Amino acid sequence: MFLQIDLPWLLDVAHQQLPGDPLVVDYGSLEAARARHCCRVMDTYVYPEPHHRAAALLQQLVLVPTLEHSNELFAAATAAAYLHASGLPVSVATKEAADLVEQAATRQADVRQIAAVLREWSR
Numbered sequence: 306m307f308l309q310i311d312l313p314w315l316l317d318v319a320h321q322q323l324p325g326d327p328l329v330v331d332y333g334s335l336e337a338a339r340a341r342h343c344c345r346v347m348d349t350y351v352y353p354e355p356h357h358r359a360a361a362l363l364q365q366l367v368l369v370p371t372l373e374h375s376n377e378l379f380a381a382a383t384a385a386a387y388l389h390a391s392g393l394p395v396s397v398a399t400k401e402a403a404d405l406v407e408q409a410a411t412r413q414a415d416v417r418q419i420a421a422v423l424r425e426w427s428r
Contacts, residue, residue: 307350309343329371338369343358356388359385364419405423
């Protein structure tokens with residue numbers, strides 16, 4: 306199943322999952338995340354599996370903040386919500402999620418490595 310999300314979906318995740326209802330300060334970052342997860346080159350999806358697309362969303366939202374606060378939480382919540390909406394179970398401890406976000410933020414993990422960790426979240 307290929308779940309293609311839109312801006313309202315991303316905004317709903319922020320509204321449902323984040324404390325304090327943070328304002329969007331960069332809609333371009335949201336649009337970049339939306340576009341990136343469904344990118345195609347020569348009719349082939351760049352991110353073929355749900356965990357790949359969730360990784361692209363997480364990395365984009367961590368590296369290019371879109372909200373006035375809670376961007377790291379938003380990135381992790383969006384990745385988990387994407388996996389769940391794609392029909393995959395998600396089980397992750399807060400510490401594991403925080404570690405992955407930190408690795409993404411400090412560029413210690415690239416999108417492939419993030420995807421591998423997200424695959425483990427959905428087993």
